Amino acid sequence: MSKHAIDLTLNGQRRSAGVEARTSLADYLRLDAGCTGVHLGCEHGVCGACTVTVDGRAVRSCLMLAVQADGCAVTTVEGLAAPDGTFHxxxxxxxxxxxxxxxxxxxxxxxxxxxxxxxxxxxxxxxxxxxxxxxxxxxxxxxxxxxxxxxxxxxxxxxxxxxxx
Amino acid sequence: MNAPNSSLGATRWIGQRVPRKEDPRLLTGRGQFVDDIVLPGMLHVAFARSPIARGRIVSIDTAAAREMPGVHGVLTMADLAARPITMLSFFFTEAEIPITPLADGHVSYAGEPVVLVAAETRAQAEDAASLVEIAYEELDPVVTIAQARTAGPIHPGMDSNVAAEIGDEEIEDELEDTLAGSALRLSHRIVHQRISQSPMETRGVLASRDGPEELQLWITCQSPHLVARWVSLALGLPDSAIRVVAKDVGGAFGLKNHPWKEECAVIVAALLMGKPLKWIEDRYEALTASNQAREAEMTLQAGFDAEGRLTGSHGIYDCNNGAFPQGADSNIAVHMFVWAAYKQPAYAFVSRG
Structure with a gap:
């Protein structure tokens, strides 16, 4: 499988990664970046559990490839609360x-x-x-x-x- | 006179809004569902499943799957047989028919797991599972209650497709006389569709053999203690050999009472391979192969007197529990609801599953 280099901002932190072309953004976030708050309920874009924001817009991360997030700002549920723990x-x-x-x-x-x-x-x-x-x-x-x-x-x-x- | 101390005992809670202690972790992505657990050296499982509802397995060719990168094991029921497991009913009794974690010689429902593949990633496991070649001799499927009545038994060696039956379809003379003598006699047939539990978190298990009598399971379930007891009996190990962890569970709805075919296959394979194995059911698998709940047909006859009072009734109830119910069950509870809900001098029934 071919590997592709991506750079993105995840919950305010810059990250670089090498991902397979077929890797979904959801799998990258869960397996590579450790954002296990991203939940996979159907992997068909139906249930919405894997929703994250990409450049401020809500996106189903199971339907977006990790390579498509290159250069984007991604926020997961882990990035919602303030650094001191105050809820969003x-x-x-x-x-x-x-x-x-x-x-x-x-x-x-x-x-x-x-x-x-x-x-x-x-x-x-x-x-x-x-x-x-x-x-x-x-x-x-x-x-x-x-x-x-x-x-x-x-x-x-x-x-x-x-x-x- | 002392005022009640509101900081002690149940008075702290009665009439108060009680914030849930689990909410902060669930709202910040810090919940721990089975798929969130990662162990060193853990392998991922995918299954090659039957695409047909019923048939005899003619041959299984796993050669191509074994050659795939990242694959550590490709196991059939013949391989799993090296570590016997006795799959039990919900009532912890032995099943009336042989139930094996993977299909053994024949398949009895679409989606029945036939071959287990363990690889370094789920993607690799799925790639390899797709290369398993299984040849079937197809048999007529038995899907509906009507088909089950007339078809030969789907499980070899059984008399019929009825696993459990209570009562009598024939109405006894005394009740028949009561119904016949009633001012009004009604008969109504009710068909209830299959129930699919569909929890948001699909089934899943992570099994790790940490020692000869140390098996650790992270499993999405309804009661860790019930799972531990069930697995200890199924494997013939002492209670103290099993540790079950289920911190957060994404819904169950009766589906996750105790392990079933896939979970048992993963547990046995983990014991045989000596490596932690994780299987997370995807939604396609869940909708195809997860156990489902009753699908039911009921014909109810009832007699009424001139004032509209029930004089008696008779129910014929059939429920379709699929090929491998978690215990032979004719769902007698339905009749208990009938006789508990209404005042009626006589009620008789037959219940079949």
């Missing part, structure tokens, strides 16, 4: 709203919400709920995730009675 607003929102149970689909949901609410992006509740159509969750019945979406859209994360700590 999407993590705080999901915790307060009990938006997770087993936690397998959660990293992908977080990355989609992060892409749609970070920086200048200000997605509405409807847009966030609509984006959830790209994620399968077997535990929660989605209602906790919907509450998290509402809190993110309304800017009430950490302000309501649901604050956990």
């Amino acid at each position: 607003p999407v993590q705080q929102a999901m915790r307060e709203a009990h938006g997770l149970q087993c936690g397998f689909c959660t990293p992908g949901v977080l990355m989609t919400f992060a892409a749609l609410t970070g920086g200048e992006a200000r997605a509405s509740e409807e847009e966030l709920v609509s984006a959830m159509s790209g994620h399968v969750c077997r535990c929660t019945g989605y209602q906790g995730i919907r509450r998290a979406a509402r809190a993110l859209a309304e800017g009430t994360v950490g302000a309501g009675a649901g604050a956990a700590e």
